[in-house]
Amino acid sequence: xxxxxxxxxxxxxxxxxxxxxxxxxxxxxxxxxxxxxxxxxxxxxxxxxxxxxxxxxxxxxxxxxxxxxxxxxxxxxxxxxxxxxxxxxxxxxxxxxxxxxxxxxxxxxxxxxxxxxxxxxxxxxxxxxxxxxxxxxxxxxxxxxxxxxxxxxxxxxxxxxxxxxxxxxxxxxxxxxxxxxxxxxxxxxxxxxxxxxxxxxxxxxxxxxxxxxx
Numbered sequence: 001x002x003x004x005x006x007x008x009x010x011x012x013x014x015x016x017x018x019x020x021x022x023x024x025x026x027x028x029x030x031x032x033x034x035x036x037x038x039x040x041x042x043x044x045x046x047x048x049x050x051x052x053x054x055x056x057x058x059x060x061x062x063x064x065x066x067x068x069x070x071x072x073x074x075x076x077x078x079x080x081x082x083x084x085x086x087x088x089x090x091x092x093x094x095x096x097x098x099x100x101x102x103x104x105x106x107x108x109x110x111x112x113x114x115x116x117x118x119x120x121x122x123x124x125x126x127x128x129x130x131x132x133x134x135x136x137x138x139x140x141x142x143x144x145x146x147x148x149x150x151x152x153x154x155x156x157x158x159x160x161x162x163x164x165x166x167x168x169x170x171x172x173x174x175x176x177x178x179x180x181x182x183x184x185x186x187x188x189x190x191x192x193x194x195x196x197x198x199x200x201x202x203x204x205x206x207x208x209x210x211x212x213x214x
Contacts, residue, residue: 005150006118008078015057016081026059031174032113032205033060036139037067039169039207040111046071046213048108052094053101053129054078054115058086061094064111076104101128113139114205117151126163126210135211142170142204155206165208173205 004010014020047070052061055075065073073094075086086096097105101124104110110133116122117140130136140155147154157168 006120006152008080011077011079012081015079015085020057026057028174029056029059029113030063032139033063034175035171035173035205036060036111036113036137036207037063039171040137040209041213042068042109042135043213044068046109048072049074049106050109050111051076051104051107051133053104053110053112054118055082055086055096057082058090058094058096060113061090065093074105074107076100101125104129104132107133109133109135109137111137111139113137114141116140117144117153117155120152122153123160123163126160130163130210133211135209135213138208138210139205141173142206144203157206159206160208160210163210165210166212167207167209169207169209170204171207173203 014025020026044067046068049072050064050068051074052058052064053076055061055077058075061073061075065071075083075090075094075096076099077083077086077096078098078100080098083096083098086094090096110129112129116126116138119125126136126138129138138160140159141151143156144151144154157170
């Protein structure tokens, strides 16, 4: 594995080699999407364009489309390998393009889920995304400790105060019933107290909304 973490080459290798699949990246994307949808409060009849920035292998987009059947979807990722796989698997669901925050098409709504924690200049990227849409949603891990090796910082309610979110929401990152939560957290928490160990906290997410649907 390329040790130059979070570069385009690093992500091309993760997506292209199958490592993303092996580490349950696809399942996590779907799980994050399910809980995010419960908190975004986008009108069900919305018929504009939704752009998924940092879409990885596109696995969240079919869930977004099921929630907003009248919308048009675009997925953007800086990994060419990811975009190629997205087009092959989900080309009838959405359009896909390789790019970054400097060359995005305008959209009514931009969503970026579990991407900013990988970005060195995340404040500048969020500002750039905000200029390309009416409403921007940023979802990241909440008060993560310790940080995963690919994550550059922890997030809390005040992280983007300089940019001025219109709303924030903190919630469990995975749906209550998912296998990831049971295996990685609840199952461990049944055993750890018996061994005199601290319980493993369930991972949380925080969503920032910039702009309004009104």
